[in-house]
Amino acid sequence: MQIDTPATITDGIADAVAAAGYAPSIHDTRPWRWLPASDTMDLYLDRGRVLSGTDPDARLATMSCGAALHLARTVLAAQSWRVTVARMPDAADQEHLARLRVYAAAPPDPMAVTVSDRPDL
DSSP: OOOOOOOSHHHHHHHHHHHHHHOOGGOOOOOOOEEOSSSSSEEEEEEEEEOOOTOOHHHHEEEEEEEHHHHHHHHHHTTEEEEEEEEHHHHHEEEEEEEEEEEEEEOOOHHHOOOOOOOTT
């Protein structure tokens, strides 16, 4: 399997943000907001998308954001980018869940690029 590596970190970040939009979320609310920059991606909980009736403490929304974070990291790893994650990088802003910093290209993570040969996956 050939993985097309983006030409720049900015391209990789754009691909990761786009792919993270397909992450599963509670009631398909997609309660996250990404703020991409030249070499970072900041993930925020979007309180306007939290369903107060079924998720009053936003736990399910936060778990949904975790799924989006995981998918973004997987896409970047598959495209051979080295990434670090700072969780809750701003103690004063509880909606700022994570900051991903993307570094120089690295060998692809074999687990990130593995394609299953099982037809049911």
